[in-house]
Amino acid sequence: MTDDKKTITLEEMLARPTNNYFLCVNYDNEAFMNTGIQESGGTPPFASTTTGPAGKEIPGKIGVKQDIMQGMAFLGLQSGFFATANPYYYTDFIGKVVDALKSPGAAFIQVISSCQRGWRHPENTTAELHKLATDSGYWPLYSIRVKNGKPSYTFSRKPKFDEEKLRKYVKGIGKFKHIFKRDDAEQNMQFLIQSVKQRYDNVMNLVDTFNPGHSLERYKVDRRKIPNQEHVAPGHGLCAGCGEGEILTQVATGATMVAGMNVIYCNATSCLEVSTSKDNFPSWKVPWVHMLFENVATVADGISTGFRILKTKGMYKKDLPRVIAFGGDGGLYDIGFQFLKAAIVRAGTWGVMNDLVNHDSG
Numbered sequence: 078m079t080d081d082k083k084t085i086t087l088e089e090m091l092a093r094p095t096n097n098y099f100l101c102v103n104y105d106n107e108a109f110m111n112t113g114i115q116e117s118g119g120t121p122p123f124a125s126t127t128t129g130p131a132g133k134e135i136p137g138k139i140g141v142k143q144d145i146m147q148g149m150a151f152l153g154l155q156s157g158f159f160a161t162a163n164p165y166y167y168t169d170f171i172g173k174v175v176d177a178l179k180s181p182g183a184a185f186i187q188v189i190s191s192c193q194r195g196w197r198h199p200e201n202t203t204a205e206l207h208k209l210a211t212d213s214g215y216w217p218l219y220s221i222r223v224k225n226g227k228p229s230y231t232f233s234r235k236p237k238f239d240e241e242k243l244r245k246y247v248k249g250i251g252k253f254k255h256i257f258k259r260d261d262a263e264q265n266m267q268f269l270i271q272s273v274k275q276r277y278d279n280v281m282n283l284v285d286t287f288n289p290g291h292s293l294e295r296y297k298v299d300r301r302k303i304p305n306q307e308h309v310a311p312g313h314g315l316c317a318g319c320g321e322g323e324i325l326t327q328v329a330t331g332a333t334m335v336a337g338m339n340v341i342y343c344n345a346t347s348c349l350e351v352s353t354s355k356d357n358f359p360s361w362k363v364p365w366v367h368m369l370f371e372n373v374a375t376v377a378d379g380i381s382t383g384f385r386i387l388k389t390k391g392m393y394k395k396d397l398p399r400v401i402a403f404g405g406d407g408g409l410y411d412i413g414f415q416f417l418k419a420a421i422v423r424a425g426t427w428g429v430m431n432d433l434v435n436h437d438s439g
């Protein structure tokens with residue numbers, strides 16, 4: 078890894094002529110929370126869930142946390158923007174939302190989202206846990222840009238694997254508390270540390286291999302210039318301390334800066350969906366579509382592509398809307414991975430597809 082640094086300013090991104098009309102955001106709270114804390118591919122090893130409860134037989138999840146980010150860069154895309162994010166580092170997250178909407182091609186952001194109910198920790202430790210996740214190396218912050226088919230990886234915060242902080246992170250979360258009560262506690266802890274280290278090392282290797290010469294790219298977002306988001310009414314029905322509320326606000330803030338009110342949201346069935354659409358009174362001030370659990374990426378891509386085709390044919394005169402899909406680890410990337418992958422490929426090869434559409438339409 079080189080020590081080169083690059084700074085990307087908000088103004089620079091907003092002034093770019095390039096645009097992207099389709100963004101998928103995954104809030105990864107590491108289980109199917111809305112239906113009662115069931116294990117997902119995002120659940121880390123040894124976390125206790127209702128379908129893999131820690132007890133005498135098993136110490137919680139047997140298996141690793143799947144890393145879905147890496148594959149995104151190698152799907153045969155022409156262009157795309159992919160990133161991990163953390164609501165604690167909110168200027169970085171907002172910067173990534175703006176970057177995603179102003180970079181051509183497909184875009185996907187995977188953001189860590191604590192769930193105090195499912196993770197079992199007090200609601201006032203959410204921010205501390207989010208911070209520890211990144212500072213320990215559990216949730217490194219990086220971006221992948223694909224340009225003309227070639228991926229480049231960059232960190233957006235200087236990465237560090239810190240075992241002490243990782244132990245603190247694990248200790249602060251109730252879903253791991255059984256580890257410390259078992260005879261094989263240290264052995265399990267070692268496995269957990271090693272599996273996190275392996276994910277971390279993989280990213281380090283990829284950055285080293287696919288690095289454009291800037292291994293660290295930081296966003297410079299002046300907090301005083303960040304406007305209030307206007308897409309959702311204040312307040313929500315999420316639990317106090319839930320990461321999803323922060324994520325929603327930060328995505329909407331970035332999207333407001335890029336597109337004002339010209340944004341359409343699609344929401345997979347999840348905690349975020351139920352909590353912003355209670356009793357038939359949605360909290361949304363812009364168009365919002367709720368659909369089945371696993372196919373949110375398809376629906377969002379369909380809406381976005383429909384608008385783009387109409388525009389290409391001269392049948393839609395206004396500015397194209399940005400379509401943003403929200404989904405959990407269960408809906409968007411575990412059960413819905415096939416839908417997500419296909420939508421990313423379609424959006425990331427739009428330039429190629431557009432020629433075919435023009436050709437076919439005569």
Ligand SMILES: Cc1ncc(C[n+]2csc(CCOP(=O)(O)OP(=O)(O)O)c2C)c(N)n1
Pocket residue numbers: 106108109110111112117345346347348349369370371404405406407408409
């Ligand atoms: C086809 C289908 N299968 C299952 C469900 C039930 N269901 C609704 S929400 C949900 C869990 C959502 O988990 P996730 O996507 O991680 O979001 P979270 O609730 O954790 O925010 C499930 C299993 C459904 N609505 N539709």
Ligand SMILES: [Mg+2]
Pocket residue numbers: 104105106107108109110405406407
């Ligand atoms: Mg979830």
